[in-house]
Amino acid sequence: MRAAARCWDDVREGEELPGFSLELSATRMVLQVSGTQDVYPVHHDQAFARSAGHADIFVNTAFIRGCLCRVLTDWMGAGGFLRSLRFQMRRPNLMGETISVRGRVKKKRPEGLVDLEVWIEGAEGVTVPATASVTLPARA
Amino acid sequence: MAYDVKAVKQQWEGHETPLVWGRYPVEHEPIRRHCHMLDDTNPRFLEDGDCPPVMVDFFASLGPWPPADYDIFPLVARIPTPGDRLINLNQEFEWFLPVRVGDRLGARHKVVSVHQRGTRLDPLSVWIKTETTIVNQRQEVVAVRSNQILVHRTPEEIAAGSTRA
Numbered sequence: 380m381r382a383a384a385r386c387w388d389d390v391r392e393g394e395e396l397p398g399f400s401l402e403l404s405a406t407r408m409v410l411q412v413s414g415t416q417d418v419y420p421v422h423h424d425q426a427f428a429r430s431a432g433h434a435d436i437f438v439n440t441a442f443i444r445g446c447l448c449r450v451l452t453d454w455m456g457a458g459g460f461l462r463s464l465r466f467q468m469r470r471p472n473l474m475g476e477t478i479s480v481r482g483r484v485k486k487k488r489p490e491g492l493v494d495l496e497v498w499i500e501g502a503e504g505v506t507v508p509a510t511a512s513v514t515l516p517a518r519a
Numbered sequence: 520m521a522y523d524v525k526a527v528k529q530q531w532e533g534h535e536t537p538l539v540w541g542r543y544p545v546e547h548e549p550i551r552r553h554c555h556m557l558d559d560t561n562p563r564f565l566e567d568g569d570c571p572p573v574m575v576d577f578f579a580s581l582g583p584w585p586p587a588d589y590d591i592f593p594l595v596a597r598i599p600t601p602g603d604r605l606i607n608l609n610q611e612f613e614w615f616l617p618v619r620v621g622d623r624l625g626a627r628h629k630v631v632s633v634h635q636r637g638t639r640l641d642p643l644s645v646w647i648k649t650e651t652t653i654v655n656q657r658q659e660v661v662a663v664r665s666n667q668i669l670v671h672r673t674p675e676e677i678a679a680g681s682t683r684a
Contacts, residue, residue, distance in 0.1 A: 381562050401558065414556030416549075418583050419592070419605070431604045432640055432674045440607040440666075441573070442556060448573040449559045457563055461572045465611040 384458040387491045387515040396454040396482035396495070401446070403438060403476050415441035437471035446480045447497050447509050454482065458516040462492070466509035476501045482511075491515050522601050522643060522684055524635045531598050531630045538654065539588075540625040545570050545578045547620055553577075568620035575618055575662045579626035579653045591628050591649045595668055598633065599684035601643040602672030609667040616661045623656040631665070641671035643682065 401407060412423050420427035422439045429435070444466065451461055472478050482497035491514045499507040550564050553574055563569040570578065581589040588594070595605060618624065631648040638644040651664040672682065 399558070407556070410552075410556035414549075414552045414554075416577070416582055421604075421606075430673055430675070431671075440610055441577070444573045444610060444612070445553060445557050445559075445571070448571055449557050449561070452561055452563070452571070453559075457567075460617065461614055463611070463613045464573070465609075467609045468607065 382453060382456045384456040385454065385515055386458075386518040387487065387493065388518040390484055390487055390493055390515065392484050392487055394484040396450055396484075396497070398450055398479055398481040399453075400477055400479045403472060403474050403478060405474065408436060408438070408474050411438055411442045414445070415439055417441055433471060435473045435475065437473050440468065443468060443472070443499065443507055446478070446499055447507070447511070450480045450482050450497055451495065451511055451513060455513050455515060460514045462512045462514055464509060464511045466507050468507055470501075470503070470506040472499065472501055472506055478506070485510075491517060522599075522635065522645075522682060524633065524645070527599055527684075528633045531633055533630065534594075535629040536588075536594060536627050538625050538627045539581065540623060541579045542581045543578070545574075545618055545620050545622045545624065549577065550574065550620070570618040570620065570622070572614050572618075572662070573612065575614070575624060575653050576626060576651060576664055578618070578622075579624035579651075590626075591651060591666060591668075594628055594630070595647055595649065595670070598630070598645075598647060598670075600645040600647075600670040601682035601684055602641060602645075602670055602676060603683055604671050604673060606640075606669045606671070607666055608669050609665075611665040612662060613664075614662045616655065616659055618655065618661055624653055624661065626651050626653045638669065638671065640669070641677055643672065645670045
């Protein structure tokens with residue numbers, strides 16, 4: 380569905396972004412490799428991942444940032460422009476988990492700029508904290 | 520022989536690859552697969568031809584097949600380190616221009632820093648920071664990306680006290 384364009388004037392500091400959740404099922408892990416073309420085995424080969432000391436395979440960087448980008452582009456609508464995204468992958472998001480992707484407006488700045496906090500959380504809390512800045516159009 | 524991080528820093532910090540163009544222009548089909556993995560139904564990406572911002576490096580890359588140096592991992596793999604297992608820890612993106620289906624993107628990569636600091640995974644872990652600059656067909660910078668990569672040994676290598684470099 381086409382989201383309405385979001386205007387800078389209508390944004391409130393502290394406003395929560397509508398988030399979404401994804402189950403990291405075996406099928407999702409396959410979609411991850413297809414979607415990112417990242418064939419490093421730690422993301423699809425359990426034996427390889429375990430041999431490196433990991434509990435299981437986990438989603439890759441391109442998947443993680445795709446989630447963070449989606450929560451922002453869903454919210455900002457067609458008129459917005461994503462200017463920056465910074466994130467830390469503190470803990471791996473393992474196959475079998477369900478992750479939630481969330482966000483909040485941190486600060487409005489002049490010239491249409493909005494700073495946000497976005498993050499991914501699993502069963503044990505935040506695994507990927509991030510910050511982002513977007514530019515939104517002014518109300519006509 | 521102990522790992523000589525000073526020599527590695529001297530050799531690799533500042534090393535920059537030439538500009539390499541992506542194998543294909545920005546296309547609908549990889550965008551559709553990207554959206555599929557995320558349950559993303561945004562018509563900007565699926566119908567209008569806007570490139571999801573985080574896909575610019577994908578289209579600036581030669582991709583994993585046929586075999587070629589692509590993105591930063593082959594570059595990182597050439598840097599001598601005690602282990603060869605890689606984890607991407609942090610990433611930063613800054614975007615300057617929108618990208619659309621039909622654009623042609625290219626990238627050059629730079630090794631910003633190399634240092635050694637132990638982690639829970641490996642006391643001989645090496646941290647490598649890289650910067651990737653992505654340009655369009657007019658050689659305008661559309662995005663800059665930074666990566667913080669951790670290189671470590673396997674538990675077996677640690678137990679055996681073996682190192683690659």
